[in-house]
Amino acid sequence: MITGTGITKTFKQRGSVLGAREVRALREVDFAIEPGGAVSFIGESGCGKTTLGRIIAGLETYDSGEIVIDGVPMSGLGHRRRQPHFRRIQLIHQDPYSALNPTRTIHQTLEAPLALRAKQTGRSRSWVDARAEELLGLVGIDPGYVLPRYPHQLSGGMRQRVVIARALTMDPEVLVADEAVSMIDVSLRLGILGLLKDLRVRLGVGVLFITHDIATARYLGDDSELYVLYRGQVVEHGPTETVITRPVHPYTQSLLSATPVLHGLEKPGAERVVPTEALDPSRTDEGCLFAPRCQFATQLCTEQRPRLSHDGTTLQEHACFHPRTRSVIPTGTGTETEMGADTLADTGADMGARG
Numbered sequence: 001m002i003t004g005t006g007i008t009k010t011f012k013q014r015g016s017v018l019g020a021r022e023v024r025a026l027r028e029v030d031f032a033i034e035p036g037g038a039v040s041f042i043g044e045s046g047c048g049k050t051t052l053g054r055i056i057a058g059l060e061t062y063d064s065g066e067i068v069i070d071g072v073p074m075s076g077l078g079h080r081r082r083q084p085h086f087r088r089i090q091l092i093h094q095d096p097y098s099a100l101n102p103t104r105t106i107h108q109t110l111e112a113p114l115a116l117r118a119k120q121t122g123r124s125r126s127w128v129d130a131r132a133e134e135l136l137g138l139v140g141i142d143p144g145y146v147l148p149r150y151p152h153q154l155s156g157g158m159r160q161r162v163v164i165a166r167a168l169t170m171d172p173e174v175l176v177a178d179e180a181v182s183m184i185d186v187s188l189r190l191g192i193l194g195l196l197k198d199l200r201v202r203l204g205v206g207v208l209f210i211t212h213d214i215a216t217a218r219y220l221g222d223d224s225e226l227y228v229l230y231r232g233q234v235v236e237h238g239p240t241e242t243v244i245t246r247p248v249h250p251y252t253q254s255l256l257s258a259t260p261v262l263h264g265l266e267k268p269g270a271e272r273v274v275p276t277e278a279l280d281p282s283r284t285d286e287g288c289l290f291a292p293r294c295q296f297a298t299q300l301c302t303e304q305r306p307r308l309s310h311d312g313t314t315l316q317e318h319a320c321f322h323p324r325t326r327s328v329i330p331t332g333t334g335t336e337t338e339m340g341a342d343t344l345a346d347t348g349a350d351m352g353a354r355g
């Protein structure tokens with residue numbers, strides 16, 4: 001089990017005419033990933049999703065808070081002693097093109113981490129080759145075809161499967177998939193999402209899914225959990241299906257309102273929640289972070305910051321002084337286009353409601 005408590009991260013951005021600027025990328029984020037569980041983080045561009053994924057994978061430091069991996073708090077450990085724990089959390093980058101070394105064949109790409117793993121676990125050289133073939137089989141590609149080839153000789157979908165196979169060389173407890181399907185052809189996305197679901201079932205590996213696309217978050221499974229991030233703060237969290245069908249935070253509602261739907265699936269009577277104001281670079285950190293864009297904000301919202309909590313009336317936690325369940329999906333875009341099942345994974349909106 002992997003938990004994070006109060007994870008906070010601030011970046012200093014230099015180069016502005018006004019000098020260094022501080023960006024609060026994450027604000028006291030709490031999360032938990034059960035063994036074999038599925039968790040998604042969603043939010044618009046810049047909300048801190050990638051930073052959180054990198055922190056969870058041990059690739060980024062954090063200012064305060066605690067990450068506990070299988071009962072071991074990471075903050076008390078030095079870099080070398082942390083590594084074996086973080087190795088159990090493998091990051092899958094969004095861009096399979098740059099994630100693979102173009103000068104190495106797929107055999108060489110898988111051989112290096114597997115040789116290390118063999119050394120760590122006292123296995124033989126023949127195990128390395130057999131395991132490479134086994135892992136490629138697990139991710140649904142023919143080892144005989146792929147092993148001698150270079151990344152540029154493979155399709156985007158195949159490359160992403162190789163990236164996933166490479167992550168599996170470390171026997172991970174959790175795969176962190178950061179926008180893992182966003183750079184893949186629409187027609188291949190469902191295949192990769194299906195593979196992640198399948199790996200959960202077959203290997204018991206947990207999946208942490210980072211996405212701006214609410215439709216892909218929904219695809220992860222009925223038992224998955226959803227965290228909605230806004231400007232580094234979790235504003236709503238609960239079972240994915242509950243958060244999507246009965247959202248209570250106006251930001252979640254605005255994300256869902258912005259989601260295009262297939263013609264004919266519009267829900268009669270759905271409300272539309274639209275952020276009233278674009279993100280302003282001089283935005284205030286006072287009160288609720290979403291208040292300047294929220295059509296339901298009151299004076300209280302501009303003065304105090306609501307904390308994520310259960311109020312006992314809903315299944316999910318929320319950080320809102322005026323939560324109200326609103327049925328907001330889907331309002332439809334008026335598109336007449338007929339779309340096949342293969343394109344369903346691409347129907348989520350780019351939720352970057354930046355104005």
Ligand SMILES: Nc1ncnc2c1ncn2[C@@H]1O[C@H](COP(=O)(O)OP(=O)(O)OP(=O)(O)O)[C@@H](O)[C@H]1O
Pocket residue numbers: 011012013023024025043044045046047048049050051052212
């Ligand atoms: N290395 C860095 N140095 C300075 N600022 C950074 C750095 N990495 C991220 N940030 C800033 O932190 C904030 C969160 O960035 P992050 O990449 O985590 O967001 P995101 O939700 O993943 O966005 P996107 O979907 O566009 O990748 C942004 O304002 C970003 O500009």
